[in-house]
Amino acid sequence: MYTIEIGQLEQMVQIEQAIPEFSSPKKLADIKLRLADKRHLLLIAYHNSEPIGYKLGYALNDTTFYSWLGAVVPNHRGQGLAQKMLLQQESWLQQHGFTAVQVKTMNRFRAMLAMLVKNNYAIIDLEKAPSFQDHKIRFEKLLG
Template sequence: MPQIHHYWGMPDKHVLHGILQLHNEVFDNADELLEKAVKRQKILFVAATKENRLIGYKIGYELSADRYYSWYGAVQEDYRGQGIGSMLMDFQHRIVKEAGYKEIETKTRNMWRNMLILNIKHGFDITETFYDNEGIHRISLMKSLIDNKEVT
């Protein structure tokens, strides 16, 4: 069973290195992530580790006093399908709710179907679809942290 840790602000160098390494494997833009992360308000890193090795993460930041944004998340390929993403999401939502946020928002793409399905299973509703400035079709989702409607 993995251990879940959270960090308000930037995590220690060992954890950050693992996050950036995994992020680069999945999204190929770790430099951009780091550059943007240091500028985000009330950034939260949630990390899953097993045997002192990072196996997954979720990152989010404050949009307003009531709304939080779930930004990026990934799980090591050999640990996928084991519920790690759900554990990270549940943990992130609990911490954000305890911090007083009432809603959590995220965006994804059709190409990340497992993430889309996970979001819906955890109570997110699709609020809009749109094409971004690069012509990529995106899906916006929102979840109330007040009524906590989750499907198992």
């Protein structure tokens, strides 16, 4: 059985280590530094009490939230967990007064790109990189 709940950073770091696409997984100290003094939300997806996915973001200001990091371990992909975490995050944001959410992804993460487009996120910026696969695309969705 899958559930999604607000979780702890230590659980997120544990999941981060199990994501093969991440060449340099985030470290707990770096995450805490980025989140210091920021309102944030960490959702953890569980399978039978085992943490297997996460979605972490923080407030850019009083009305805009940045969905910073997210992943699902490979053997639990295809269950709709990323979509469910996205919808749960959006619901929480609306309940807490946010009117927009932004997210950045790379060209190489095709499933993420497709999910964002499917959920009415609009491209608002592009950061070019030496390889087109590493171009960073910033999306935004207005909530409400």
